[in-house]
Amino acid sequence: MNLKERLQQLAQQREQMWIALHETNGAMKILEQQILEAEPELNQPLDTEASSQESKTASSKSKA
Numbered sequence: 001m002n003l004k005e006r007l008q009q010l011a012q013q014r015e016q017m018w019i020a021l022h023e024t025n026g027a028m029k030i031l032e033q034q035i036l037e038a039e040p041e042l043n044q045p046l047d048t049e050a051s052s053q054e055s056k057t058a059s060s061k062s063k064a
Contacts, residue, residue, distance in 0.1 A: 001009075
């Protein structure tokens with residue numbers, strides 16, 4: 001195989017890899033969206049101090 005043929009082969013492989021990369025990125029975005037839709041409670045930022053304070057306030061109010 002001469003250098004020109006090898007260069008063409010490598011160019012084809014590069015193009016195939018670009019296509020595979022874009023397909024993989026697309027699939028990852030779809031999976032990420034499905035995860036976010038399936039588990040919306042995980043999307044909310046966790047503020048443990050505020051949530052524990054809210055639960056203490058709620059339990060105090062329910063006792064009163």
